[in-house]
Amino acid sequence: MSPKSLVFSLPVFSIIFARILYAINWFNISSIFYLILVDFRQDVSMLGLITSSFLIGIGLFQIPAGILSAKYDPKLIIVGGTLLLSTASLLTGFVSEIYQMVILRFLVGVGMAFFFGPSVIIISNYLGKGSEGLGVGMLNSAHSLGGIIGVFGWIILADLLGWRTGLVFGGILGLFSGVLLSYYLFKRQYLNDTNMGKKFLSSMRRITELFNGSIHYKFNHRISVPNSQISLKNLKKIMTNKSILLVALSLLGVQIGWMLVSTFIIVYLKIDLGLTSALAGLIGMTTLIVNVLFAPVFGKIYDHFVRKKCVKLDVISLVSCGLIIAVCISLFSLAPLHLLIPLIVIIGIFASGGFVIPYTLARRIVVENMGMPYYDVLAISYVNGISLLGAFWAPILFSFMVKGFGYSIAWLTGGLLIAVFIIPIIRLRL
Template identity: 25%
Template sequence: MDKQKSRFRWIVLASVLFTYLLMSSQRTAPGLITDQVMLDLNVTASTVGLLIGVQFFVYTCLQIPMGILADRFGPNFFLIIGAILTGLGTIIYSLSTHEFILFFSRILTGIGDATIWVNLVLILSRWFNEKEFTRLIGVAGMTGSFGFLLATVPFSALIALLGWRAAFFSAGLLICLCGILLYFVLLKRQKQILLNESVFEKKGIQHEKTLVLLRRIFSSRQAWALLFCHFGIVGGYIGFIGSWAVPYGMDMYGMTRINASQLIMISLIGALIGAPLIGWISSRLGAIKLPYVFFHIIMLLCWSIFLIFNGHPPFYLLTVLFFIIGFAFGSNSLTFAVVRQSFPAKESGIVSGFANTGGFLSAVLLPSIFGNVLDHFLSASGSLGDGYYYGFITPVIFSMIGLIGVIFIKEKRLKGNP
């Protein structure tokens, strides 16, 4: 039976995306209980800051190794193990009594989280044809945004109802159960109904030496273009929206923390709409590069507007900018549509990991750079306004890097289009 014509592929899609939804929620959920963790475990704010960052650091470092492993041994096993590790890490986090256990739990969660996207991309690329994949990769991006949304009001309500330990324990247990579900869907049930596994997953196949493969990928202009375009589109959104958006609203507009948090919600809504819609547009056009260039330009213009208004655009324009930035961020999934189109299937895992490293590297760098700029101007002149103004130069530069990367992408038209 052909995988890409099997009805079973929709069960695979639903199972993988539901697992991704829950796993992605645990990237930001600990931020909801920062004060409670500090109080209950007697840890400092700096420790909590390191605790939040360690998961993203582990995630970023493991993207290329995970891509190599997924290409060599197939994505199914690693996605199952990743879900279970994420679930176990979340459960251990809920039981933590010491900061060492907190760090161990977040490292374990980071290892599990590092498996999800690369393996998800590979699984969808094997079960769906090129046009379906271009649409569905946008749906996958939307699912990640839903995960972030799940980690706001809904998970806060669960914490208020059960307490933070019981809420995180329940989430971890559910993610572990998803890992068991994936075992039955991706391994046990699949073997019963499908006979033609991908040729490079069969035993006895000769694989290229890892160093030779890495040397070729690192010398590929297309791979670097994908890394840079993902660097530019992801960093501004996750790096700023996820760290400095709320302080910015409070400092520059006098908003309460709750009202400033609504800026993040506006941006999330933009991403939820943008990801599937941009994937659909790309599929209809039969082109990836054209819409991707367009949304990189839109992202660059949005960040530039902050500079034009000295870091303080009118409030009505601010809300529009946050929505558009989120919407344009939804185009980031097109990076992986280009990966599928440009590289052999046996290399798509490592190239996906390579490109994804660029995105999360920028998400790690931008908050730190932005914070250092704020600290400099606050200590030099006492002006947060100047700090935010010059801070916005960073996402502008990141967006320029992304635009240069996407311009250098080479593209073939999608199959089924003239």
């Protein structure tokens, strides 16, 4: 089957659908945070703390997720991660103290860590060799689509039913996506069971046995996982590789920019510029709308670069994307509202390339340059973990700078930080 036909296969659909719900549970809390602030009588610094706890969770557990995916079946890891993040999201709607929300957002991050790395490898293997960029682009596009729904849809939902109901509803939808994901990824095993209850319990038993350490699976779809234990020597080799670290730093720069815009732009537009919540949400989600359209485009462009062996063009493209994002965020400090919207759109366009290229570069380095194909999930998870864990302090710094110096200085500082982390990728040699 061609990649085009496989795009519409049910396993790929289930991954994309779960990714959309993953993103809804990522973004919905930032879009309704102004309501949470009122309920708990907090200021914007609390948004920085909650966001940072989430980033620590998603960043800290990327490497464990990568190791488990290399040792066991990545399909089990992705299902387990989806169920964990969805359960924690659901419980967030019942918190009575702000520290409970901090802990639950940390657990949401942990669940998301167990989703992302395996999802990149699974979808790439379903689409086939030479479609890695397309696979990452589809995942990022789904992430942005879910973000759009989470930002704008949950503002309306929270205004109608309250922010707690919105978070509970997001968690329930996430659990449904986890069950759907489990069914379609394990469909061959399920066909041997005639009872639907047995099918579901069979999947849950596999996940439980996995985390008890009593099973060792092979991923039976276009990828083989070694039966031997993960080598600490190889782990160290990947984690200290200069090329991998340069890619991770560049992704960290893009991640900081994306995190600052997605977390603070709605609060900034509503509180500082005085827009209505609906209009602030609509403007805030323009980055996501643009990213839905351009992420697969950048993925196809990257695949073209790889096929044509355009070694330097991918690095040049990544640097260009990062610096354009940095300049646009810096200009937030000067731009009036009518210029702010085009800047947000530009960030959405070039963030598409800023996210697609590093993940596919990391996989190429570990598979082609280092000759370690079994560690591709780990390489992607490691790069993603550095970018997310490394960015945990950015929302805290930004929120305190807003309190001390105002949004103008905070946006300018954010732009400079992005440039600092992006520029070193120029030294990358493939």
